Amino acid sequence: MMRRTMLLLLLILTQAAYANVAVDELNALLTPKATAQKQDxxxxxxxxxxxxxxxxxxxxxxxxxxxxxxxxxxxxxxxxxxxxxxxxxxxxxxxxxxxxxxxxxxxxxxxxxxxxxxxxxxxxxxxxxxxxxxxxxxxxxxxxxxxxxxxxxxxxxxxx
Known part of the structure; x- marks a missing residue:
């Protein structure tokens, strides 16, 4: 039972970590970059x-x-x-x-x-x-x- 709980907890934490990375990448794509272009x-x-x-x-x-x-x-x-x-x-x-x-x-x-x-x-x-x-x-x-x-x-x- 303890082993099953540990695996379930590990699975939940791993999924949350991947979800944050995906959300961060999505937010980075959706946020316009504020880089100033140097004019020739x-x-x-x-x-x-x-x-x-x-x-x-x-x-x-x-x-x-x-x-x-x-x-x-x-x-x-x-x-x-x-x-x-x-x-x-x-x-x-x-x-x-x-x-x-x-x-x-x-x-x-x-x-x-x-x-x-x-x-x-x-x-x-x-x-x-x-x-x-x-x-x-x-x-x-x-x-x-x-x-x-x-x-x-x-x-x-x-x-x-």
């Missing part, structure tokens, strides 16, 4: 010091293809976008602001670029200097790569 310095510099100027035409299929890519990129990396329309019509994810003659002069004529859409420029918030990122649509990878290359060029320009 290049991304932080972009979000703090730059914004995008996106020039589009609402009837342009390439603009429609590129708009969600730019929207996702800007939301992911917290980079503001100022969108300007050539035809004063909105594009999904962007409000319609007309491209004024002054802006056209600044972005296209001043840079020596043909008026192509979609067009994306990176503008320094402090100096208002604009850099052409791309003309036409691009994949997320192409956009990220082009911005990285442009940032390297800007850094080299100011560190020479």
């Amino acid at each position: 310095p290049e991304i932080k510099d972009l979000s703090d010091n730059y914004y995008f100027v996106f020039i589009y035409r609402a009837t342009c299929p390439h603009c429609h293809n590129f708009a969600p890519i730019l929207n996702d990129f800007s939301e992911t990396f917290h980079i503001k976008v100022r969108a300007y329309s050539l035809d004063n019509a909105p594009l999904d994810g962007f409000e319609a602001s007309p491209l004024t003659p002054d802006l056209f002069q600044t972005f296209y004529v001043g840079g020596g670029y043909k008026p192509t859409v979609p067009a994306l420029f990176l503008v320094n918030r402090h100096t208002l200097e604009a850099y052409a990122v791309l003309f036409g649509e691009a994949s997320p990878y192409q956009l990220a790569r082009r911005i990285h290359e442009l940032k390297q060029h800007i850094e080299e320009k100011f560190h020479d």
Whole structure:
């Protein structure tokens, strides 16, 4: 009888120990981890010091293809976008602001670029200097790569 009681007690204690481990593991999975992700310095510099100027035409299929890519990129990396329309019509994810003659002069004529859409420029918030990122649509990878290359060029320009 004593042996049976000991085995029963041992079985109950063993089960309780396993149950606590399982509950602990379950709680660990359900509790969101509060680990702070370290932000890349290049991304932080972009979000703090730059914004995008996106020039589009609402009837342009390439603009429609590129708009969600730019929207996702800007939301992911917290980079503001100022969108300007050539035809004063909105594009999904962007409000319609007309491209004024002054802006056209600044972005296209001043840079020596043909008026192509979609067009994306990176503008320094402090100096208002604009850099052409791309003309036409691009994949997320192409956009990220082009911005990285442009940032390297800007850094080299100011560190020479």
